[in-house]
Amino acid sequence: MFVPTLMNLADEEQQARWLQPALNYDILGTYAQTELTHGSNVRGMHTTAMYDPDLFEEGGWHIHTPSLEAVKWWPGGLGKSCNCCILMARVIIKGKDYGPHPFFFQVRDWETHASLPGIELRDIGSKLGYNGMDNGAMRITHVNIPRRNLLMKFVIVEKDGTYRKVGDDKMLFGTMxxxxxxxxxxxxxxxxxxxxxxxxxxxxxxxxQMQRVVLGADIDNHLDDDEKDALAAQDQLKNLVKPSKRTxxxxxxxxxxxxxxxxxxxxxxxxxxxxxxxxxxxxxxxxxxxxxxxxxxxxxxxxxxxxxxxxxxxxxxxxxxxxxxxxxxxxxxxxxxxxxxxxxxxxxxxxxxxxxxxxxxxxxxxxxxxxxxxxxxxxxxxxxxxxxSTSTIRPSVSCLPRRPSWTPCFRITTSSWRR
The missing domain is CATH 1.20.140.10 (Butyryl-CoA Dehydrogenase, subunit A, domain 3)
Structure with a gap:
């Protein structure tokens, strides 16, 4: 989900910074959306991103996990492997809540792989299955990131805090x-x-042992057309099918x-x-x-x-x-x-x-x-x-042989059922 999000939600400048390193595995990322107490209700998540125009040169975001319930929970690879993520957090500008938005968020040092200050990471532990994936948990305590870390293909936040949409803001959830x-x-x-x-x-x-094996002697002289066909089919297969009571x-x-x-x-x-x-x-x-x-x-x-x-x-x-x-x-x-x-x-x-x-x-x-x-x-x-209406998803039976190889076997079996 990390790379597709960058491809679909990052603008050209942001893709130039992060997409190619992600494709080259120079950076390893995950998608951090689900919280400990919020999964399906994305709009109810608690992690906040408050905008401050005085942070950095061009403004920045103050990221914070306000409670234990807001801890990011389940992101695959976050426990041990990833050094960055797409973080979903509530955008708050001048006291107004604009809802969850995606951010590029570094969680570990590029060189030492140690957790960055203010970021607590851990593996959530053994699961019923899929234990090859190190699903993790993340708690963020007052961490600042640049303004341009907000993915801005469909939403733009100017340095003065002006918020404007480009296209349909529902695309913010297109990764899902x-x-x-x-x-x-x-x-x-x-x-x-x-x-x-x-x-x-x-x-x-x-x-x-099969309870019933059809033999030629089992078929009486009162045969209808289907049963005659079954007998003929049995003759064709007598050298191939050799039932034995001991098998x-x-x-x-x-x-x-x-x-x-x-x-x-x-x-x-x-x-x-x-x-x-x-x-x-x-x-x-x-x-x-x-x-x-x-x-x-x-x-x-x-x-x-x-x-x-x-x-x-x-x-x-x-x-x-x-x-x-x-x-x-x-x-x-x-x-x-x-x-x-x-x-x-x-x-x-x-x-x-x-x-x-x-x-x-x-x-x-x-x-x-x-x-x-x-x-x-x-x-x-x-x-x-x-x-x-397209034929590509309506397979036709015309590709099957008119008398497939299993037809004799099927007729012998159905003849036995009728008996």
């Missing part, structure tokens, strides 16, 4: 939209990894296992392609944002919030189902699914909880319906309507 998009795009991949392990395990693991069946052959695994496999593909299409829409909207056209801003918020809320919950539930399908072995770290699940599980919560995002999306949809009823038009349906 981008982050939710990337989380949604990765949800399908996380689920696919779990499904892959589970399918492979189910193909190797054998358990019990246990692959777990993957059981319909109860397929009933759980196959929908998760399909869901992984669906989430992957949905994420790809959402990225295309976001990139198209981003070009409009750069041209100072912000009509699609609300639409992108709704789209990314919906995908993030739904895909991460489905991902977490699906990965847990996959773990259960591996039996006792699924509980081992060596199986891989458990650690993957615990590392991916926080995605269902951070950067927007399912319930909170669902309420926000519902409100926007109700507003769109109300606008349609009152004015006869809505402004946020253009991209979604056009995207659903």
């Amino acid at each position: 939209t981008y982050t939710r998009l990337k989380i949604s795009s990765g949800a399908g991949f996380n689920l696919a990894k779990a499904v892959t392990s589970t399918v492979r395990y189910s193909a190797v693991r054998r358990q019990f 246990e069946a692959q777990v993957l052959d059981y319909s109860s296992q397929q009933f759980i695994i196959f929908p998760q496999l399909a869901l992984a593909f669906a989430m992957h392609f949905a994420g790809q299409e959402a990225e295309k829409l976001y990139n198209a909207a981003l070009l409009e944002f750069k041209a100072s056209k912000f009509d699609a801003l609300t639409e992108m918020h709704v789209l990314t919030s919906t995908l993030k809320a739904v895909s991460t919950v489905l991902m977490a539930d699906g990965m847990e189902q996959c773990r259960k399908c591996m039996g006792g072995h699924g509980f081992l770290n060596a199986a891989g699914v458990g650690p993957q699940y615990l590392s991916a599980l926080p995605q269902a919560t951070y950067e927007g909880d399912f319930v909170v995002l669902s309420i926000q999306v519902g409100q926007q949809l109700l507003n769109a319906v109300s606008s349609k009823m009152m004015k006869g038009k809505t402004s946020n349906r253009r991209r979604l309507r056009s995207s659903t």
